[in-house]
Amino acid sequence: MEEEEININVKVEPSLDHQMTTTSENMKTLPWTECSEADAYKRLSIKEQSLDIALDYCEQLINKIEDVFANIKKHSEESAELIWPLEDREEWISQCQDIIKEHKDFNILVGVAGATGSGKTSALNALLGFQELLPTNNEEAATAVQCKVAFNDETRPEYAFRCHVTFQSKEALEIKIRQFFNDLKVRDELQESHRGSLEDEQALRELESVLQPTREMVNIVFGLQDDQVQDLGLEGVLKSNPEALQLLGTVKKFNSSNVDAISKQMKPYMDSTTADHSTSGECFAAWPLIEQVELFIKSDILRNGVVLVDLPGLGDAVESRALVAERSFNQLTATLIVAQATRAADNSTAVDLMSKNQEMAMMMDGKFHKETFCVCLSQIDQIDRKAALRKPDAKANLDLQNLLKEEESHKFTLKTKLQERKRRKKLMKKLRMAMRKPRKSGKEIAAKAVMYKLKGEKRGQKLVLAKICQQITSSKRNLIEADGKITFTCIRARNQYLRDRIGLDFKKRQARLDAKTGTRESAYDGQVAVCPTSARAFWNCKSTIKRVTGFPSEEYTGIPGLASWIRSATIPKREEHVDELLSRLQAQFNIIQLWSEDRSKLSDLLVTKDSFEKDVLADVLKTTEHNLSVYWSQLATKVTELNPFHNEEEVLSDCPELCRKTVIGWAYRKPDNKASNDKLHWTTYHASLSRLGGKFVSKSKGILQEYNWMQDISRILYDVIVKDWDQSFNKDVPFLINDARPMIDTIWDGFIENLNSSIEETEPRLLSYFMNEKHRLDTIKRNTKIKVKAALRHVTERASQSHPLILGKIQLGWQEAFQAALGIRGQSSIHSTMVYDTDSVIGNGSYTARQQLLLCFAADQSGKVFIAAYKDLEHRLKDNFNQLPKELDTISQFVVRELRRIVGLSLDKVLKPTSDLALKLEVVAEEKKRLQLCVQTAPLKWTLESGFLSPGNCEIDSKTEQGLPEEYRHSQTELERLEDDDGESDSESHTDAYSDDSSSDDDDDDADPGVALRDDDGEDMKMEY
Known part of the structure; x- marks a missing residue:
């Protein structure tokens, strides 16, 4: 999906002739240090953009410094050391590279989980903005593998889409097969002792359902049946497919320039597609052996370190897959549970999709609240309008009843106009026949008069018919809009019902936490974030022809609102990360800026750099370090006293x-x-x-337990x-x-x-x-x-x-x-x-x-x-x-080291060097000056460009509302606009039309296809809207 765009207009090209004193003043008041009162979205946007600018200039600086000093060292290593000592230079570069790496490696995991068939993958594709990126066509396999989707920072076109496929270890596969052996043994024992009771039969069926996932894996990958597995034993099974064995513990990497190609490359690893995974030419499906798929793409929702984790289906019958989901929950910053809207009302609520242990883990980590936990209601477009309108709440809804009356009125108007058009067409037909009727000779003047009159009547009828056609088009539009409003109202009512039901269940769960923890924070207010969505309607909104009824634009599909919740849930961690790196970068730019400045030197001073550092700075730093140490001890004691374990x-x-x-x-x-x-x-x-009390999922009568x-x-x-x-x-x-x-x-x-x-x-x-x-x-x-x-x-x-x-x-x-x-x-x-x-x-x-x-x-x-x-x-x-x-x-x-660096550089700027050192520095003065001019550019540009990122000067789109719109507003499709333009052209052409060509008028358009009405003859007329 397309996330809100952030547009930055920098109106002034920074001049490189500015004095560094001006830059120094600007560095004191960078906008990101003064925007704490701004809206969270805008504040973070300013900081993140400022960080991107700074990191870009930082990389340029590193490259420039390394290139310049490489050239200087070719002529004289002593000169390079005099300009900027190697130890100091390498430390500056190393710290900058650490910051760059930390930002590149930074990620915030947002888990997306849901039962198989919940529409989770379709919702993910819509959020990412690629309709067919992740496979949705195989219910079992498509949810079998954990898939992480992260932002792709590659700039090479051929690497626009990247994919890493990690295969499970040999040890993990051996554990799974050993358990399969144990379960087979229990099944055989049960079959031997089967007494024909219904209880035994049910138990046998449950056991078969437990065996099925591993049996399927063994059959798909190794081509073996149960009896063959038992005969071969563990080692025999593994050796039966050497190619599969070679995949275990490895990582395969793919890349492509387009989404269709990468999706095709990924397909054999995420569904049951067979492929040649080795050089032998033997094909088999590899998805049962996959531990994780990592996908790297360019999508706005993934910016700033956000990683969407498509977790295996919750309550999955395959224990190894379910365990992947369990382990991942502890690493998530936010959790999104996807539940089908059509099932959420009939089955247990969406919050029940989490295990009690996952719920407890979120409580322990302080994440079980609306700011980090959301229920996504998927497929809200799937609604039975007739059934919805029969409900008591719908009948009691006056607005809805008025809409139904309005719809009936539009239907009546449309029916009337269709009948009128039919009557007019019959009249036109009579006029054409009259005009074709031969005239007697000798009455030429009278015949011409009659023909002239007929032509006039025909022109008049054409104008009337054109107007009626426009009215029919308008009535159809009104009927479509009325249907959209009614459907939207029904969907909104169901959404509210589900929201209330989920909220009530969530409130009870959170109340248990409240009773145990006594928490009273605003986030723990008993409410839960609920985002209704429709991926199908989202993609249809991009169509120029037709949209899903009740969804006139993308905002009504809920996908933008869901994206907004995800971005909002990640704000605290993103801001914490950005604040730290910006402050560290400013410290680095302070160093390089101070090094690059030229100041007037003081002569006849009573101190040298060495004596100042030894006699003045050392004692001050020692006192500061002692004071910090005393407080650190107090702080550590306070933390230790907060140990929750006592009594x-x-x-x-x-x-x-x-x-x-x-x-x-x-x-x-x-x-x-x-x-x-x-x-x-x-x-x-x-x-x-046999699982030592670990997770076991049985399936009885189609229900997972x-x-x-x-x-x-x-x-x-x-x-x-x-x-x-x-x-x-x-x-x-x-x-x-x-x-x-x-x-x-x-x-x-x-x-x-x-x-x-x-x-x-x-x-x-x-x-x-x-x-x-x-x-x-x-x-x-x-x-x-x-x-x-x-x-x-x-x-x-x-x-x-x-x-x-x-x-x-x-x-x-x-x-x-x-x-x-x-x-x-x-x-x-x-x-x-x-x-x-x-x-x-x-x-x-x-x-x-x-x-x-x-x-x-x-x-x-x-x-x-x-x-x-x-x-x-x-x-x-x-x-x-x-x-x-x-x-x-x-x-x-860190404090002592950084203070010593700043003070030492400051002393270098104001203290005159010894005569010997002054002579040496004079030799390299020009080279140093050239380098200073180079490095002055980056801090200056960062300062100036960042100056245009304040809320007052930055064009930032307002945040998208997380809920659906309250009112229905019809939005024309491109096809409707073209029809309107065409209708106006037709009206003008009819006004000037004098052609007698009878072929231009069809004889029978009695029923307008697609209108759900009945004409005068009682024949059905169907209308799609």
């Missing part, structure tokens, strides 16, 4: 009993539904056991820690930057005061020079604050990476119990030693014993598992907190 016994006291109740629920198909007593078949129970025992147990621990966790890491720790900023200001003021005082005591004439460098020193202070904020953010991010490990730790604690339960082959009493009779008995006997074992483990041993998981997470948090002092010490080193 272990009190926090975990209820966990074993909750665990026991949860384990009881494992024996039922719907463990959360206390009113359901439908028990699991032993095979389903065994399948969960997910079981994840370890998530059930993990959620018990999450529930008791989420309140304190959320308060600490999502609120209190980030908030400490508000305490840090004034403290840094105080330390900085102390540094400036100590420096000025020491200068005044040592050499007062230097004081005015250093006072003029305050804006450059303030840039270092601003960077210091940004780095402290980043250090606090890293504490939160590391914590976010720690809590997902709870599940693995708990699963490890339960592993012995699961393996012992799997070892039960007959009825036996439960022993604490977990030793069982191994008589070969399968079915309900072992099933009951296994349940008893897990219940005993939950009651007697789960407390230890919870304590181990709790302590493990506590230990990880301790390591997390211990990293903060090191990071803060690094900031101190």
Whole structure:
């Protein structure tokens, strides 16, 4: 899709003759440092454009500096060292390159998830602006692979579209096939013990549905059936297709200059298309082996680091694919759930598409709110108008009823005009026949008079007929517009119903978080972002012929609004990134600018550069570093005190009993539904056991049912820690930057005061020079604050990476119990030693014993598992907190280094060199001057161009509204405009028409095709609109 354009008009070409003092003044007041009160979209736009300008000039500077010094070194390396010491030069270039790389590598992941067939991929294609980019024709395969779509910064035409296909590892494939062997074994056991009961038959069917995805993969890739797989074993299966084996663990890369070509190249890796993936010429479908596809294209929605992640279908029956979606959720900045509008009203709400663990993870990370979570209602164009109008709400809607009356009026008018046209055509036919009738000779004058009269009547009828035709066209348009308004009103009503329903469910879920966390932030207001969309209508709006009824323009399709939500959800992280890089770039430009300036030298000074740095600067920096160190210690202590883990016994006291109740629920198909007593078949129970309580999806009567025992147990621990966790890491720790900023200001003021005082005591004439460098020193202070904020953010991010490990730790604690339960082959009493009779008995006997074992483990041993998981997470948090002092010490080193650089360069500008050094510098003066003129250009241009990016001087389109328009406004298609122009031409031609050519009039246009009316004869007349 086309995102809002940002147009920049720079009206003044910056002059290179400006004095650098002017540039220095301008650098103090760059617009992006003064636009904090502007609208978020405009503010960020100014900053991002300013960053692009700066990075461009920065790259030009690096290239220029490297080229110039390469030439200088050819003549004299000593000259190069005198102009700009190699160590200083390389550090400047290295820091610039780090900034460029950080910006290039920066990305914000926005996950797009949804059930298979939800219209997710079609919505993605519409957002990206390429209708057939991602495959939508294969329901199973098209959702099988995680696909990341990022902005392509390549400028070479042949690389306009790039694609990287990553194949899964051999180890991952081996795990999948081993599980397949285990499931086959259980199926064979069930078939042997099949007693003909409906329960056994249902269990067998469920097991077959579980086997099917891996069976399909083995069949597609290796061409093997079940019996062949069991005969060959793991190694035999892998060796049966050496070409496929060679693909594992590799990455394939493609590129093309056009979208159709790259889509064709990607197709064999994203759907069931067979292709030759090696040099052997043997074709097979490779999509089951794909781990991830990365696509790089130029699309406005992807600018500034936004990456759309097309996740595998939620609730996917293929566990490996579903696990990809699970892992990705923890890395997402924002989440978009796509749900079909036609199904959202009948099935569970769209929020239910997330697992409870995903929901809890978002709660732990502070992302379960409208600013980072959105439900996209897809395919809203699919609506049954008649059914919608029969609903009580529609009948009670006065506006809608008035529209229906208006439509009936237009139908009546159209019918009347069609009948009138038919009558006029019959009259025209009679006139033509009368004009062709032969006249008697001798009455020539009378015949001419009659003919003249007939021609006049015919001309009059033509004019009337032309007018009636125009009225018919107008009536058709009115009818089309009325139908559009009615359809739009029905769609809007359904959208509101779904929005209310989803919002109510979301409010309940968020209320649970509110009860656990006590949060009262504006983002947690119980509302959820809902964006209704229609990809089909979006593409039809680009057609010049016909649009989908109810969607007169792109804004009504919801795609622009959805794009706006995505861009809005990424603003905080984008702005944080841009602020940091802009400040660092300004510091770099300060250095190069200061180096390039020529100032008058002071003579007869009492200090040299070495003595100043040793006797003055060293003590001031030491004091500043000490003051920072003291505060860093205080800050780290405050962060450590925010550790949410305390009162272990009190926090975990209820966990074993909750665990026991949860384990009881494992024996039922719907463990959360206390009113359901439908028990699991032993095979389903065994399948969960064989996965050590991990994710298992069964399919019964076409309905997917997910079981994840370890998530059930993990959620018990999450529930008791989420309140304190959320308060600490999502609120209190980030908030400490508000305490840090004034403290840094105080330390900085102390540094400036100590420096000025020491200068005044040592050499007062230097004081005015250093006072003029305050804006450059303030840039270092601003960077210091940004780095402290980043250090606090890293504490939160590391914590976010720690809590997902709870599940693995708990699963490890339960592993012995699961393996012992799997070892039960007959009825036996439960022993604490977990030793069982191994008589070969399968079915309900072992099933009951296994349940008893897990219940005993939950009651007697789960407390230890919870304590181990709790302590493990506590230990990880301790390591997390211990990293903060090191990071803060690094900031101190940065401050000292940057202050020394600025002060040292300032001294070089005002202190006269020794006579020996002066002679050497005189030799390279011209070369240095030429380089100074080159490097002065970039800071100057950045300053001047950035000056035209303020909200008052920048033409930026206003942000697109995220909701659909409230009122329906018909918009003509290109075809309708052409028809209107043609109608005017016809009217003029009819006015001047005197032709008697009867062939110009058709004899029967009785029924206008496409009008849903009946003519005078009762014949149906169909009208499409």
